[in-house]
Amino acid sequence: MSAQATQTPAAPRLAGRLIFGALALIALLVWPLLVENVFYQRVGALVMLAALSASAWNLVGGYAGQISIGHVLYFGCGAYASLLGFTWFEWAPILGAPFGIALSLLLAVIVGTPTLRLKGHYFSMATIALAELARIIVTNSPVLGGGVGVSGPALPRSMADLSFISPLPYYYIFGAVLAVLLAFTWWMNLGRMGFYLRAIRGQERAARSLGVPAQCYKLYALLVSAGFTSLTGSLYATMVGFVDPDSGFGILLSVKMVIAAALGGAGTLFGPLVGAAILVPLEEVTNAMFGGDGTGITYVVYGAIIVFISRFAPGGLAEVLSRFQAWRARRAN
Amino acid sequence: MSISRRPLLAAPALLFAGRAMAQGAPIKVGSLMPLTGVAASAGNSGKAAIELAVELINTPQPDLASMPLMATTGFPAIGGRPLQLVMADQQGNPSVAQNQALRLITQERVVALTGGYQSGLTQTASAIAERHGIPYVNGESVATNLTERGFKWFFRTTPIGPDIAAIYVEFLKAARVNGRPVTKVAIVNENTEYGTSIADVIRRTAEAAGIAIALQIPYAANSADVSAQVLQLKDAQPDVAIFISYTSDAILYARTMRAQGYRPPILIGDDSGFSDDNFVQTAGDIAQGVINRSAFDPSRAGSNSFKVNALYKARTGRDMDDTTARIMQGFLVTCDAINRAGSTAPAAIQTALKATDLKAEQLMIGYRGVRFDDKGQNTLGSVLLVQLRGREYVSVWPTETATAQLQLPYRGWE
Numbered sequence: 001m002s003a004q005a006t007q008t009p010a011a012p013r014l015a016g017r018l019i020f021g022a023l024a025l026i027a028l029l030v031w032p033l034l035v036e037n038v039f040y041q042r043v044g045a046l047v048m049l050a051a052l053s054a055s056a057w058n059l060v061g062g063y064a065g066q067i068s069i070g071h072v073l074y075f076g077c078g079a080y081a082s083l084l085g086f087t088w089f090e091w092a093p094i095l096g097a098p099f100g101i102a103l104s105l106l107l108a109v110i111v112g113t114p115t116l117r118l119k120g121h122y123f124s125m126a127t128i129a130l131a132e133l134a135r136i137i138v139t140n141s142p143v144l145g146g147g148v149g150v151s152g153p154a155l156p157r158s159m160a161d162l163s164f165i166s167p168l169p170y171y172y173i174f175g176a177v178l179a180v181l182l183a184f185t186w187w188m189n190l191g192r193m194g195f196y197l198r199a200i201r202g203q204e205r206a207a208r209s210l211g212v213p214a215q216c217y218k219l220y221a222l223l224v225s226a227g228f229t230s231l232t233g234s235l236y237a238t239m240v241g242f243v244d245p246d247s248g249f250g251i252l253l254s255v256k257m258v259i260a261a262a263l264g265g266a267g268t269l270f271g272p273l274v275g276a277a278i279l280v281p282l283e284e285v286t287n288a289m290f291g292g293d294g295t296g297i298t299y300v301v302y303g304a305i306i307v308f309i310s311r312f313a314p315g316g317l318a319e320v321l322s323r324f325q326a327w328r329a330r331r332a333n
Numbered sequence: 334m335s336i337s338r339r340p341l342l343a344a345p346a347l348l349f350a351g352r353a354m355a356q357g358a359p360i361k362v363g364s365l366m367p368l369t370g371v372a373a374s375a376g377n378s379g380k381a382a383i384e385l386a387v388e389l390i391n392t393p394q395p396d397l398a399s400m401p402l403m404a405t406t407g408f409p410a411i412g413g414r415p416l417q418l419v420m421a422d423q424q425g426n427p428s429v430a431q432n433q434a435l436r437l438i439t440q441e442r443v444v445a446l447t448g449g450y451q452s453g454l455t456q457t458a459s460a461i462a463e464r465h466g467i468p469y470v471n472g473e474s475v476a477t478n479l480t481e482r483g484f485k486w487f488f489r490t491t492p493i494g495p496d497i498a499a500i501y502v503e504f505l506k507a508a509r510v511n512g513r514p515v516t517k518v519a520i521v522n523e524n525t526e527y528g529t530s531i532a533d534v535i536r537r538t539a540e541a542a543g544i545a546i547a548l549q550i551p552y553a554a555n556s557a558d559v560s561a562q563v564l565q566l567k568d569a570q571p572d573v574a575i576f577i578s579y580t581s582d583a584i585l586y587a588r589t590m591r592a593q594g595y596r597p598p599i600l601i602g603d604d605s606g607f608s609d610d611n612f613v614q615t616a617g618d619i620a621q622g623v624i625n626r627s628a629f630d631p632s633r634a635g636s637n638s639f640k641v642n643a644l645y646k647a648r649t650g651r652d653m654d655d656t657t658a659r660i661m662q663g664f665l666v667t668c669d670a671i672n673r674a675g676s677t678a679p680a681a682i683q684t685a686l687k688a689t690d691l692k693a694e695q696l697m698i699g700y701r702g703v704r705f706d707d708k709g710q711n712t713l714g715s716v717l718l719v720q721l722r723g724r725e726y727v728s729v730w731p732t733e734t735a736t737a738q739l740q741l742p743y744r745g746w747e
Contacts, residue, residue, distance in 0.1 A: 037439065037440065038435060038439040039432075039435050039436045039439050039440045042432060042435055043432075046428075046432070136553070139524065139553050140524070140553065142524075142529075146524045146525075146529060146551075147523065147524035147525035147526075147528075147529070147553060147554060148453070148524070148525055148526040148529050148530075149427075149453050149525075149526070151456060154460065154482035154483065154484070155463070155482070155483065155484075165464045165465065167435075236428070240427055240428050240431060240457060241457060241460060242427045242453060242456055242457045243427070244427065244453055244525070246425075246426075247426055247427050247428060284432060284436075287421075287422060287424070287429070287432075287433070288421075288433075288436055288440075291368065291369075291421055291422030291424075291433070292368070292419070292420035292421055292422060293368070293420075296368075296369040296373075298369070298422075298424075299369065
């Protein structure tokens with residue numbers, strides 16, 4: 001991003017950005033009201049949900065450069081806390097969210113303290129192992145619903161259950177949480193923590209030798225990330241009303257968070273949102289178009305995207321965009 | 334074969350004639366099946382059976398005239414409008430099942446939904462139908478709680494846990510192994526909704542009838558290795574082992590038991606995995622004499638089950654299994670209700686479903702009939718026991734309707 005600053009004077013560029021941002025925000029707020037199709041509205045809500053978990057992942061995986069493939073651990077904690085609160089105490093599902101977040105923070109400390117010392121692939125593998133461990137424990141614990149899973153209220157009892165016929169309320173609730181998370185990410189990135197994380201991502205040993213408390217700041221990033229991922233899980237459970245070990249702790253969910261962030265651009269503010277806005281509709285459309293044949297082409301498309309990103313644009317669309325801008329600048333000169 | 338081929342050969346011509354008669358747009362009915370993922374094999378069989386049902390409804394089938402909608406074209410009470418199936422893949426994921434249910438209701442404008450397959454997914458998908466006021470008819474998910482939710486738009490045709498447990502216990506009380514009574518029963522169940530709920534209800538029913546369950550071994554579905562579980566059984570030496578498993582686990586158990594040389598005197602494999610044609614073809618040879626429950630017995634020539642199975646076999650090259658038959662029957666009941674409603678209004682279809690009163694001879698499966706209670710559960714679902722001989726299940730219990738003699742003990746690979 002900073003590379004572009006040399007091309008245009010700062011003030012008009014900022015104004016242009018502000019106008020573009022305002023238009024994008026208005027579009028995000030208004031489009032569901034213009035689309036009458038309920039299914040598209042729901043896809044919109046799912047985009048927000050995917051963007052939320054991918055943005056939360058982005059704090060650790062993008063900004064701090066620690067590729068976690070076990071974030072579903074925190075997602076599952078949130079989802080289960082919500083629905084177990086209902087199953088055990090008949091609470092409204094969203095009331096379980098604080099407990100899910102608390103548990104996730106605790107787990108993040110327990111998990112993060114040893115694993116964040118690991119580098120590269122070893123860290124990724126450790127996170128996968130821990131998430132799988134959680135899935136197996138839950139599958140074998142009848143008190144946590146075992147392999148059966150846990151359900152929310154079959155029919156809404158009051159407004160507090162957040163059970164709506166229309167997907168629109170979900171869209172705006174998820175969008176509001178996403179806005180908070182993105183605002184935090186933006187603020188963090190401007191401050192000391194952002195500098196530290198960038199230094200760690202660039203070259204951790206060099207950062208340490210300059211006095212960056214790397215271990216500490218990686219853990220801070222993981223804590224915030226785990227908290228928001230857990231909240232995403234609670235919101236998911238509130239909307240769907242059912243979670244089982246595969247949909248709460250399945251590795252595919254972790255992978256989807258990584259892919260959404262990587263497609264849009266890991267370590268950029270809006271990358272995960274862009275990635276989710278492409279991937280989720282793509283998944284739904286391919287399933288609607290080809291799913292009825294039972295050919296599994298949905299997964300073929302998904303797999304192809306992963307291959308293309310990792311081969312041609314490991315930095316995601318953000319990288320493609322900056323390459324394009326650089327190419328245009330060269331041509332203009 | 335001559336019975337089965339004739340209507341098929343005549344189909345194209347009649348379809349054309351039907352088109353000419355059929356007035357108005359097709360009536361859409363949606364179905365959710367696991368077409369990808371671990372349950373894809375069962376889901377695709379279900380899809381083939383439902384597609385067969387659509388063809389049977391849209392073309393006159395004089396052979397099957399005792400069943401509703403078969404002698405006529407499309408929906409005769411709604412101006413002969415044809416039936417159109419909208420199939421969706423729920424991918425074995427509860428959230429996807431909801432998305433697809435919503436898509437079928439709001440985009441495809443289906444008048445009713447069927448299917449769901451895994452109980453957990455039927456649960457989430459039917460919650461969407463309930464909120465939108467669209468009838469949801471399930472023919473295959475057996476978890477008892479599905480009809481305990483107070484839903485007004487949910488109906489289920491399959492017999493459920495208590496019906497299944499009742500026949501096993503009745504059978505065990507009557508069965509004698511080598512002259513000694515059955516006293517030691519072991520249950521091995523996969524630990525999702527299906528296995529857990531069936532195991533629980535069998536345990537409760539058995540204990541109420543004075544048969545103690547000596548051992549219960551729950552295991553995680555889609556296991557990579559089950560030798561520990563088989564060793565546990567081998568140690569305990571039960572008179573009866575009851576397995577409740579999906580397909581891949583059922584095959585794995587048969588192979589592991591062969592490898593360890595273990596055979597219980599009576600082996601019961603509950604439906605799902607053991608009914609799957611995949612199991613019969615890959616592991617049937619080493620599981621000879623396994624006893625299974627079924628509501629579908631195609632062995633009686635001339636019955637609706639026999640004719641439908643022949644048509645299905647001509648289409649897919651394999652016999653119809655019990656789960657597939659229950660899926661198809663659920664779909665046919667839905668279509669019958671739509672026709673009786675005389676309209677595509679959801680409320681009219683709901684009323685017609687509540688008034689459903691189908692007799693045994695109007696079905697393609699062995700239920701005593703279809704009549705729903707206040708909760709939407711079919712009260713006339715029934716089950717019979719079948720035994721694996723070669724690569725076919727033959728009906729052995731109750732003796733009055735059996736087509737073959739029960740053979741004990743379990744032979745396995747011999």
